[in-house]
Amino acid sequence: MSNLICGSALKYGDNINTDIISPPAYMELPIEQAAQYAMSPVDETFAARCKPGDIFVAERNLGSGSSRETAPLTLRALGIKTIVAQSYARIFYRNCINLGILAVECAGTGSISEGDQLEIDYQQGVIHDRTTGEELPCDPIPDHIMELVARGGLVEYLKERIQKNA
Amino acid sequence: MGMTISEKILARASGQPSARAGDIVWAKVDKAMMDDILGPRVEIAEKLKLLGAKIWDPERVTIISDHYTPPANAKQAEIVKFTREWAADNGVEHYYEFAGPCHQVMVEQGRVAPGEVVVGTDSHTCTYGALGAFATGIGSTEMLGVLATGEIWLKVPQTIRLRFDGALQPGVMAKDVALKAIGAVGHNGATYKAMEFCGTTFQSMIMDERLCVANMAVEAGAKNGLIPYDGITQTYLRELGVDGGYPYESDPDAVYCQDLHFDAGSLEPLCACPHEVDNVAPVRQVSGVAIHQAYLGSCTGGRYHDLAQAAALLRGKKIAKGIRLLVSPASREIWERCAREGILTSLSEAGATVLASSCGACLGIHSGAIGAGEVCVSATNRNFIGRMGSKQGQVYLGSPLTVAASALTGRLTDPRDIS
Structure with a gap:
């Protein structure tokens, strides 16, 4: 995994909870179908606008509420591999990491707008907003978490652990 | 330490x-x-x-x-x-x-x-x-x-x-x-x-x-x-x-x-207003809000004590016309105990619809979703946008007693205001 991640921002505000990301009424569908309704309570155009490599950006308390992994799974199915927010609800954060989605904490997401071209250097701990020219500091990813993400998530880690013990 | x-x-x-x-x-x-x-x-x-x-x-x-x-x-x-x-x-x-x-x-x-x-x-x-x-x-x-x-x-x-x-x-x-x-x-x-x-x-x-x-x-x-x-x-x-x-x-x-x-002694009945659980207000402050559905159930508000309290408030009374009160006991055991003790009968006679024990209505996946423009007062745990059905619906969270009192009047009601 390169240390630089580039992509276009899909921008939302505070308290984007898991009922918004993964509305309960569609959870019975296979993930690819459910993904078409991701974010629909606040933005019905989301799934159609999402492009592989886009960066999901929110403000405070992203992913609050349910433990449902269908929230990050639907985002991943739409091609999102990186998320930036000011703060996260804890189960959602863990779910992202376990699925190999990079979840970056950045206090300055308020100045990022929809469509901004972002370049995230998660080792240096800085986000360059190429559209505005701003440099936004972000928290470096702790080593034990980066290890999981770099492997592609918890399943790959478990594979190694099980092979080692065999 | x-x-x-x-x-x-x-x-x-x-x-x-x-x-x-x-x-x-x-x-x-x-x-x-x-x-x-x-x-x-x-x-x-x-x-x-x-x-x-x-x-x-x-x-x-x-x-x-x-x-x-x-x-x-x-x-x-x-x-x-x-x-x-x-x-x-x-x-x-x-x-x-x-x-x-x-x-x-x-x-x-x-x-x-x-x-x-x-x-x-x-x-x-x-x-x-x-x-x-x-x-x-x-x-x-x-x-x-x-x-x-x-x-x-x-x-x-x-x-x-x-x-x-x-x-x-x-x-x-x-x-x-x-x-x-x-x-x-x-x-x-x-x-x-x-x-x-x-x-x-x-x-x-x-x-x-x-x-x-x-x-x-x-x-x-x-x-x-x-x-x-x-x-x-x-x-x-x-x-x-x-x-x-x-x-x-x-x-x-x-x-x-x-x-x-x-100071718990000075605590009054509260509700969480749409669409966040920390959007808390005294029930009396929002008591004018008209409701369409009242829901008593879930892992939060469907236990024996919850149903017993609601039944005691509703016994011998009728819920407001046009209002639906849905009751889902939080387990089969609770269902059976409430049936044995006449609690389900009291609730039903007051106009409640008694449902199976299930998570269904709490997250709008079956057994009691709300439509656009509808308001539900609920004994459950989340009032997020779209939580119980339509994203144009609204959910107020309250205690089982607040749910029962509101079903009686058709408006958000502090249970202390029911004689």
């Missing part, structure tokens, strides 16, 4: 003499719980096979089909069928279905003991903190890791201590205590942290009510909620036939990151 209950439990579970907030530990899991909606069918079944792994200890695992029972359509029926068959194929004997929301079933079936580490694929797993367990919700892939290894890494949480002193006024319930706490802490004020509830209010609070408070801890973002083990816990568990576990209490010199005090 002393330890909190959470620190003691995680020290024991990770085989260390002590643990401190901030430490990262590998904890042995005592009990794991999966439901139908986020259990085996999401990542778990497929990836466990891929890993060639087996469940580390099926005796410690419980699977409960509760969200999609009774199924509303063929897709939901397939999920329940898959869950049932997967449990059987993987040697999980503690499988329940059509028995009610998982957290009440876990407690009633004696699947949780104090001081245990319990994880579940539902955020309200924190409910078991009322029994003194360290219980937290996890995602499906995380559960896969637990099933394969019996362990989970956890950051030992800091603890917020919430002390409630005084007797609750008539008409005020544990739900009001929970909403008071969440309103004060904020919906992300306890993120990554433990909430420990104590004080004279909790010392005399029955277990049905304690379970409601611990259940709501995640609505402040908390990793877990805890009520210290005491005589009430002991008696409750003895009646269930649960022995074992580790009854911990926090040391007098344990370190808390925040200490909050509340």
